[in-house]
Amino acid sequence: MEFERKNSELLAILFDLDNTLIAxxxxxxxxxxxxxxxxxxxxxxxxxxxxxxxxxxxxxxxxxxxxxxxxxxxxxxxxxxxxxxxxxxxxxxxxxxxxxxxxxxxxALTPEITVLLQNLRQHYFVGLITNGPSNAQWEKVERLKLKSFFDIILVSGDLPWEKPHHKIFHEACDYLGVEPHHCIMVGDKLETDILGGIKAQLGGTVWTPLNNCKLQETDPKPDFVIEYVTELPSLLPRIKRVPGFRNNIVRGLNRFTVTDMDDCNSNSSDGS
Incomplete structure (x- = not known):
């Protein structure tokens, strides 16, 4: 089942970072x-x-x-x-x-992931939402030169919430100027990425299970399951976004500043 058969229009794709886009x-x-x-x-x-x-x-x-x-x-x-x-x-x-x-x-991003993100950004807003300490996650963003691939990057260590709290997803949606039901979340963790997308009432969730994990009866249920994130285009509606669709974003990538930082055991990285 493709996304277009579940929802009328897809405008934005939100990705997890660790173990989703990078191994x-x-x-x-x-x-x-x-x-x-x-x-x-x-x-x-x-x-x-x-x-x-x-x-x-x-x-x-x-x-x-x-x-x-x-x-x-x-x-x-x-x-x-x-x-x-x-x-x-x-x-x-x-x-x-x-x-x-x-x-x-x-x-480092594989060539396949690089091409995937470049192609998606020609048709959709593309965002990154990652749990983890601010300095550690932004180091990845900087060293891996990720900014050019995304319209927004949110790190939970900069914010009052982390995945699966619905507000971190809504922060991204508000920034992009799209309604949650026009977004999907793609990630490897059921308890953060998938549950969070469900709580935020996004238009869909896509699970990329780590190490061939299987769904259990009590697990949050993703709308789609793919083995590799590079399979994502097969789920997406084949639409051509009109030129300039990204022009409603007037801010650049934003690194939020939060003075009330939790200790290192909170906001633990999605990489662990």
Whole structure:
């Protein structure tokens, strides 16, 4: 069933970021696996120990990717220092930089995703809504050069709400000047992306399950399920948006500022 058979008109597509457009969990695992080899070859750390160090770091990083009391780089270097232990902690600064470079190498948008977003934006408003700490998520946006693909980017760490709260979806709709029933949400998490789209009464939700997850009876029910996000065009109405349809947006990409930041266990990244 295509979207056009469920709703009369689709104007906007809202995407999740982590594990939907970028393979965050896989990329982080690949970066740590590659780095463990570097720890052995460059820093002469035994292979078994280097693997344990990288696994320890990744576990701590996923549990708390940001600390509002520290600069982002300082926090991550601290986590590496803890993982490296007393014997190797002096390498923490250089190892952190090597991990960061590897991470963004593996996080980069694939050519297929790049083409998908470019093509969609010729016909629809395209937005990004991601849960997570502000600095950590905006670092991804900047390093991956994502701004050119979206009409709006919302990071929950900048706002009073996170997915699945309906207001974060309505914030995007209001910004784009479209009604919620003319939008769809695409994401990998049932409990945030799909449930949030349902709560916001969007026109549809599209689930891209991570690791072949199956729907359970008590799960929020998406309207559509696709294995890969690149399959999305097969659901969409084949309409040609008139030139200048995006002109009603008078603001540029907006990074919201919220002074009342939660601790690192709240607004946890969609990547974890």
């Amino acid at each position: 965050t969990r896989k990329a982080d695992a690949k970066a740590c696996k590659k780095l463990s080899q570097t720890l052995t070859e460059k820093y002469t750390i035994p292979l078994e120990t280097s693997s344990q160090i990288c696994n320890s770091y990744l576990k701590a990083f996923r549990e708390c990717p940001d600390n509002p009391d520290m600069e982002l780089d300082t926090w991550r270097e601290y986590l590496w220092s803890q993982a490296l232990g007393d014997q190797y902690h002096t390498f923490s600064e250089s190892i952190y930089q090597e991990w960061l470079n590897l991470r963004y190498h593996f996080l």
